[in-house]
């Protein structure tokens with residue numbers, strides 16, 4: 001396949017490497033790269049959008065001005081929410097490229113591990129099964145196992161929403177709260193993700209798969225996760241600005257938490273962990289007080305709803 005990769009950060013270069021290793025023709029567009037967007041898009045059969053969320057709307061405008069080759073598959077690998085619409089990145093692509101098959105890719109995929117040749121699995125999801133199958137064939141290898149799914153909303157939201165819970169898990173470890181606390185946080189975090197994800201049209205069972213639970217386990221436990229690193233720093237008492245200054249790369253959960261909390265307030269959705277993450281990120285509440293607020297909520301039945 002001829003593949004255009006948008007974004008030369010950790011994820012874009014990693015996905016480009018996986019595709020190139022399967023002998024596909026790959027061209028990468030990045031702000032500091034040698035190729036123009038037009039050169040990268042020319043004759044592309046698939047466009048992999050691996051940009052940080054903040055860059056997606058602008059990139060879509062530029063792609064729209066140049067046009068996409070007919071039938072090109074748009075694959076979204078960004079894990080974030082759009083500030084203006086509170087929708088995930090694929091909705092922005094879908095709104096402007098309705099004639100193109102849309103695929104989302106998400107899973108427990110720390111770029112640094114994949115680049116080091118460690119094994120990993122992911123999900124490519126689409127309403128167009130043929131398009132998902134083409135991307136599956138294109139990327140699958142001995143080291144990278146690729147599953148398909150029809151629930152593209154759920155698969156994308158799993159990756160988007162877990163970033164907020166990964167920040168909370170980092171805070172928990174930064175405070176030294178132990179394994180019981182983190183297990184409670186991950187489990188109740190998953191319930192919160194399912195509440196939000198099903199509200200936005202994802203299927204509950206999808207969140208128990210690679211892109212939900214799988215990605216939660218990875219990012220809530222690995223210091224390689226940038227979102228976890230942000231939480232860990234906050235748990236250690238550092239201000240957000242100081243943590244972000246030293247962070248290598250993008251932590252989408254910081255913006256996602258604020259966008260989700262605002263949306264949830266307007267829509268009467270219960271997102272207690274996200275609310276506390278926001279309070280800590282905004283410096284409105286020290287992490288110990290956020291913990292106390294979660295522990296003393298109204299007592300209730302376990303359930304996910």
Ligand SMILES: NC(=O)C1=CN([C@@H]2O[C@H](COP(=O)(O)OP(=O)(O)OC[C@H]3O[C@@H](n4cnc5c(N)ncnc54)[C@H](O)[C@@H]3O)[C@@H](O)[C@H]2O)C=CC1
Nearest residue numbers: 008009010011012050051052055078079109110111249250
């Ligand atoms: N790194 C990882 O392990 C994974 C990342 N992702 C997702 O992929 C997306 C990109 O993440 P990374 O590649 O890790 O980020 P990164 O921080 O490594 O790189 C981001 C790249 O985008 C460029 N950029 C920043 N603002 C831009 C703008 N306004 N216009 C054009 N380019 C801009 C930067 O120069 C940089 O090259 C995020 O949504 C992330 O959640 C998904 C799975 C794994």
Ligand SMILES: O=C(CO)COP(=O)(O)O
Nearest residue numbers: 107108109110225226227
């Ligand atoms: O989404 C990821 C792994 O699946 C990357 O996580 P971070 O963005 O927290 O580094």
